[in-house]
Amino acid sequence: MSDLDFSGKTALVVGGSSGIGNGIAHALKDRGAEVHVWGTRKTAEDYDGVEGSDLRGLNYEQMDVSDFDAINNYAPTFDKLDILVLSQGTVVYSRGEFEMPGWMKVIDTNLNSLMACAAKFHDMLAQSHGSMVIISSTAGYHATKGNPAYNASKTGALGLTRTLGQAWAGEGIRVNGVAPGLVDTKLTKVTTGNPKRRDAAIATIPQGRLGTPDDIAGAVLYLVSPLASYVVGQTIVVDGGLIL
Incomplete structure (x- = not known):
């Protein structure tokens, strides 16, 4: 059996309804896992026609990750959990993050919900000796003009990955993370959808191209597999060399 065969494993990808999370969900499904995804819309059909969204073969449920009581009170539709991927994220443009409503929206979604989900599923992951992967961003390593909350949330995600990795390793839970660079998704359309900005951005990437959800999924597959059994925190x- 391949180390990248996840047959018999159950995974939950938070934010798996589109973009990077959706790519990760399908990568796990295509390798045998039973994959559940959380998204913001009421039903899977509400994502029909949405760019970067394909929910075929995935088990979809709606969850507002900024509602921490809803996460805590969630009754899992699966009886075990081997893999938890936290890929939720949002951003507020037009300097909205410099005001408290915008700041709190981003911090609650991008950072506080990570801990809410981790705490919720800790016991299930401990029982299965499972893995958790937090999707952060290269924004955690440098300033991001105009988006203080996004930057702070992603920087916080890096620290949370280290700290939970240390805290839970003795219980058999491996916590790691992936920091994507510029990936072409609906969240980055302010850049990738503008030809001038897109070209300027690509010029800063040594590989000369934007990332894809599949690029990020490859790193996640490694981290949740036996190949990474001694990798913690x-x-x-994964950025094509952007921040070198």
Whole structure:
């Protein structure tokens, strides 16, 4: 059996309804896992026609990750959990993050919900000796003009990955992370959807291209597999060389 065969494993990808999370969900499904995803819309059908969203073969449920009581009170539709991927995220443009409503929206979604989900599923992961992967961003390593909350949340995600990795390793839970660079998703359309900005951004990436959800999924597959059995608390940067 391949180390990347996840047959018999159950995974939950928070934010798996589109973008990077959706790519990760399908990568796990295609390798045998039973994959559940959380998204913001009421039903899977509400994502029909949405760019970067394909929920075929995935088990979809709606969850507002900024509602921490809802997360805590959630009754799992699966009886075990081997893999938890936290890929939720949002951003507020037009300097909205410099005001408290915008700041709190981003911090609650991008950082506070990580801890809410981790705490919720800790016991299930401990029982299965499972893995958790936090998707952060290369924004955690440098300033991001105009987006203080996004930056602070992603920097916080790096620290949370280290600290939970240390705290839970003795219980058999491996916590690691992936920090994507510029990936072409709906969240980055302010850059990737503008030809001038897109070209300027690509010029800063040594590989000369934008990332894809599949690029990020590859690193996640490694981290949740036996190949990474001695890797704890680490965040792998997957950015085509952007921040070198």
